[in-house]
Amino acid sequence: MDRAGRVSRMTLLTSAAVLAVVLGTLGPGGGVGFGTPLVSTQPGAVADAGVERPDQPDLSDLPDIVVILTDDQRVETLAGMPRVQSLLVDQGTNFSRAMVPTSLCCPSRASMLTGSYAHDTGVWTNVRPDGGWWAFQAGGNEERTVAVALQQQGYRTALVGKYFNTFGLYAPPGYRPPGWDEFLAFTTMDRSGDYYDYTLSDGSVHGSKPGDYSTDVLAAAATQVIRTTPATQPLFLWYAPYAPHGPFRPAPRHRHAAVELEAKPGDEDVSTKPHWVRALDPPKAETVARAARRQQQALMAVDEAVAGIVGALADTGRLSDTLIVFASDNGLLWGEHGMLDKNFPYTPATAVPLVLRWDGHVGAGQVDDRMALNIDVTATLAAAGMTGMHTDGSDLLTPARRDGFVLEAAADPQLQRPPYCGWREADWTFVHYSTGEEELYSLTDDPGEVHNLATVPKARDQLDAMRERSRAACMPEPPGFDW
Numbered sequence: 001m002d003r004a005g006r007v008s009r010m011t012l013l014t015s016a017a018v019l020a021v022v023l024g025t026l027g028p029g030g031g032v033g034f035g036t037p038l039v040s041t042q043p044g045a046v047a048d049a050g051v052e053r054p055d056q057p058d059l060s061d062l063p064d065i066v067v068i069l070t071d072d073q074r075v076e077t078l079a080g081m082p083r084v085q086s087l088l089v090d091q092g093t094n095f096s097r098a099m100v101p102t103s104l105c106c107p108s109r110a111s112m113l114t115g116s117y118a119h120d121t122g123v124w125t126n127v128r129p130d131g132g133w134w135a136f137q138a139g140g141n142e143e144r145t146v147a148v149a150l151q152q153q154g155y156r157t158a159l160v161g162k163y164f165n166t167f168g169l170y171a172p173p174g175y176r177p178p179g180w181d182e183f184l185a186f187t188t189m190d191r192s193g194d195y196y197d198y199t200l201s202d203g204s205v206h207g208s209k210p211g212d213y214s215t216d217v218l219a220a221a222a223t224q225v226i227r228t229t230p231a232t233q234p235l236f237l238w239y240a241p242y243a244p245h246g247p248f249r250p251a252p253r254h255r256h257a258a259v260e261l262e263a264k265p266g267d268e269d270v271s272t273k274p275h276w277v278r279a280l281d282p283p284k285a286e287t288v289a290r291a292a293r294r295q296q297q298a299l300m301a302v303d304e305a306v307a308g309i310v311g312a313l314a315d316t317g318r319l320s321d322t323l324i325v326f327a328s329d330n331g332l333l334w335g336e337h338g339m340l341d342k343n344f345p346y347t348p349a350t351a352v353p354l355v356l357r358w359d360g361h362v363g364a365g366q367v368d369d370r371m372a373l374n375i376d377v378t379a380t381l382a383a384a385g386m387t388g389m390h391t392d393g394s395d396l397l398t399p400a401r402r403d404g405f406v407l408e409a410a411a412d413p414q415l416q417r418p419p420y421c422g423w424r425e426a427d428w429t430f431v432h433y434s435t436g437e438e439e440l441y442s443l444t445d446d447p448g449e450v451h452n453l454a455t456v457p458k459a460r461d462q463l464d465a466m467r468e469r470s471r472a473a474c475m476p477e478p479p480g481f482d483w
Contacts, residue, residue: 057386059154062234063358064322065381066309069112069238070302070353071105071162071193071245072342073295073328078353080260080296081303087310088326091364092357095372095396099424102409103330103342103349105192105245106131106165108374112329113145115378115391117406119476124410126165126192130479131410133164133171146378147179149387150236158182158225161218161240165192168199176201184221186214186242193242195249195298210252215241215298219305226312235318236385239309243298248290250297257300263292265335272452273337274437276417282338292334323358323384325377336448341415345407345422345431345439346449356380361397370401371426406473407431411480419481421474423466430454430466434481440466 075098078084100108102118110116110123118124122139125131136142151157159180168187176183185201186193195215196208206212222239229235250257265288270277306326313319333339333348342349354372356362375393382389383397394400407422407429422431422439429449431439438454440463445451453459471483 057153059232059234062153062155062386063384064235064237064313064318065150065155065325065384066235066237066313066322067239067325067327067377067381068302068306068309069109069161069240070299070326070328071240071242072330072332073244073299073353074331074334074348075351075353076261077244077296077299078355081299081306083303083307083310084326084355087306088324088355088357089365091359092324092355093362093364093366093368095354095356095368095370097369097426098327098352098354098372099350099405100330100352100374101350101406103344104409105162105329106133106136107409108329109162109164110136110141112327112374112378113147114141115146115375115382115389115393116141117375117392118408119406119474119478120392124478125412128166128170132166134166136164137171137177142177142179145177145179146381146385146387146389147177147236147238149179149382149389150385151179151181153234153385153387155234155236155385156181156225156229157236157238158184158222159238159240160184160222160225161214161238162186162193162242163240167192173203174201182225184218193245195242195247213251213301215243215301215305216251219301219308222305223308223312226309226316226318229316231317234385236381237309239305241302241305243302244295246291248294248298250294251301254297254300257297259293259296261292261296263288263334265338268337268450270337272455274433274435274439276415276433276435277337279416280338283335283340285335288335288340291340295332320359323356323361323381325381326353326355327374327377328352329374343409343412343415344417345409345420345424345429347429347443347447350407350424356396358384358397368396370396371405371424372396373402373405404469406470408474408478410478419478421470421477421481421483423470423473425466428462428466430463430470432467432470432483438463438467 106126107118107123110121121141123135128134147157157180163185168189187201188198199205313322330342331349331351332342336348376396379391379393380396383395404425407424411419418434420431420433427444429441439452440454441449
């Protein structure tokens, strides 16, 4: 029944079968649950942190909200997720130009939780002093997340999966960040998560048996949250599996599964690109092909998890009034420009899948070509929950349309990439590096961003205009950046 007591069930045979598979793979000691409150060194809610409280709504007027956030997923791989296609894409709206301003895990997740750009959160990298959980917490961001705002509205809030890099290294045992009633996050010391051999914040230790596969373990926990939430209380669930992040390990049942896409990097001419790109040693073609194949296979368990989550929402009468968001924190280059990585201003890294389903509020089977950012997702969640939370984003359920957005990142020492500021529009993209080198691409004529026009005289006016937009938007500047 729904929260008002009306019968509202949807039979999903696929999700029932998937749940049977998932729950059946959890061996003794492999399961996790929310039967008792998790240990906390923080109160569940905090004082007002940038939230203008509206009149308290009736809880029955608030929709349930579920965010499914993958890790390093390219846009094209959405096509190989049949359950996501049938349950979310066909029933909701696919945002074909969804992007992130900073294409790295922690900066993107910080932006999506707070609705602020990296230049406001201060989270620029995955490690301290300018990144990871340490920078997110030290910058006071935990007190101003969408979880805090929704909790103050009466939501039961739950995070299941990846939180931030270095969380397990620096957070005290049993720490539960503000805003989360339930918190089951990876706490492995030297990694932000993994498929096997990891620990979780409830103290559980997981090994290398099939039942320890983290996507399945977390999916079972996520569905348990849904099924144990009181019928009269709205739910905010943030399910964040590690997949398809490297080392790209699929579940045992998917190791030999056929995939939709095949990556075939060619010999690209990078002679007009900055020095740091020209200096890179391109990955071998077979390495890229293997990564692409295994990423898609790792997403198959996520696809099953989505069916399980939607099934649990249907079984508990919540599906008819649930805003479901499917997204990724960033994309990944599959050999483009000689790279198998992220943290670049190029489209394969900054473009992400983004699908919204909310029956009766979001068009079914629709494609929206507006530029949509991770901070826009935050604004949408905040508006749906009637929070009054201030963000830098725009509610995607309104007709608002942006004409561009900032591209910004701190240096990447491993890649020898200098810090940059830039500006992205529908038809153009521009980047200025602290070395003085610049890139300008016409996305209409050159969607692959191969031919750098920064030194072409005919493009000078466009270059100057994009540089000025970038200067105005990229403030404060990334660490070590200089115009």
